[in-house]
Amino acid sequence: MKTPTRAIATAIAFATLGVGSVLAADFPSKPIDYIIPFNAGGESDISARFQQSVWEKHAGKPVVIQYMAGAGGAQAWSKLNGMESDGHTIMGINLPHTVLQPMIKDVGYKTDDLTPVHYFHYTPNAIFVPKDSKFKTLKDxxxxxxxxxxxxxxxxxxxxxxxxxxxxxxxxxAGVKTTYIPFSGTGPAITALVGSQTLAGFNYAPSGIKQGDAIRMLAVASEERMPAFPDVPTFKELGYDLVGGAYRGVSVPKGASDEIRKKVSDLVAAINADPEFREKMEAGGFVLTDVTYDKVGAFVEGKKAEYAKAAELLGLKKK
Incomplete structure (x- = not known):
């Protein structure tokens, strides 16, 4: 009796693999839903819109951008694995958010629950002030x-x-004490800054382009001055060893097959290499990266070790 049972189980397994391969071969077969876990107007949204402009050229199907803001992205990430896993639903994913959030408290998901397939850009942190601020320099x-x-x-x-x-x-x-005010995304944070609801903002460099003269950048946390902001000094130039920012990519539900995961990664890589897309991103203050599906695991593990120290710096206790 055992042999037929084993044979049936093997046949089912091969049949399932076969279906997965067929689905992957046809991918994408319909428009892709791209969920942004933040409000419209932030860097995740801007880069997704730039991707959208060349998406159909590389995928053969369009992409539809949707928003699911809340809890700094955690609301969306906690629901990702319950969504369709055929590759036609993808979600924006950010570091260090997806490492720090579940490290500190229960946010409805764990870092290892998520399935990032590609990290495609990096945005350095920067300090901004409203245009009429009395702070003309970082020293001020x-x-x-x-x-x-x-x-x-x-x-x-x-x-x-x-x-x-x-x-x-x-x-x-800097040996100072400041007060950090968290918002649900870059868009609301910048709106608050422009409206002088806060004295300053710790935001991402691309905000300096989108807002134009409404805000002024005092320093940027990049290794070297950015081409988009040649007159803005780095923190390192000013004597502060501060380099860092956010990595953004795309994730799929955990049930997606390896073939589908690679297909999505390959698609994002093709878009990253598109001259039109690259020009928009670089002019917008984004730094392009290509952490493909085969490299994502090691990349995230490295970031987990790096951000473990950050929890102590933030004065937060690990759960």
């Missing part, structure tokens, strides 16, 4: 912060995000 802001502990408020994209981490690192390096 630091001097004020030292004389007025806790009074300088930074608008940023979510708790336990790259912005939040940068603000904590800056406090330590």
């Amino acid at each position: 802001l630091v001097e004020f912060a030292k004389a007025n502990p806790g009074v300088v408020t930074f608008a940023g994209s979510g708790s336990n995000s790259a912005n939040h981490l940068a603000a904590a690192q800056f406090n330590e390096l």
Whole structure:
């Protein structure tokens, strides 16, 4: 009796693999739903819109962008694995958010529950102030912060995000105490900054292009000055060893086959190599990366070790 049972199980397994391969071969067979776990207007949205402009050229099918904001992205990420896993539903994914959030508290998902397939760009952190701010330089802001502990408020994209981490690192390096105000995404954070609801913002560099003269960038956390902002000094130039930002990519539901995961990664890589897309991204202050599906695992493991130290810096306790 055991042999027929084993034979039936093997046949079912091969049949399932066969169906998965057929689905992957036909991918994409319909429009792809691209879920952004933040509000419209932030860097995740901007880069997705740039991708959308060349998506059909590379995929043969269009992409539909949707939003599922809440809890700094956690609301969407906690629901990802319950969605269709045929590759036609993908979701934006961010580091350090998806490492720090579940490291600190129960947010409805764990880092290892998620299935990132490609990280395609990086945005350095930067300090901004409203155009009419009395802070003309970073030195001005630091001097004020030292004389007025806790009074300088930074608008940023979510708790336990790259912005939040940068603000904590800056406090330590500059010997100041500031107050970080988390918003549900870059869009609302920048709106608050432009409206002078906070004295400053720890946001991502591309915001400096989108907002134009409405805000002023005091320093950027890149290794070298960015081509899009040649007049903005790096923190390192100003004596602060602060380099960092957010990595963004796409994830699929955990049930997606390896073939589908690779197909999505290959599609994102093709878009990343598209000259039209690259020009828009680089002019917008984004730094392109290509962490493909075969490299994602090691990349995330490295970031997990790096961000473990960040939890202590943020004054947060691991759950």
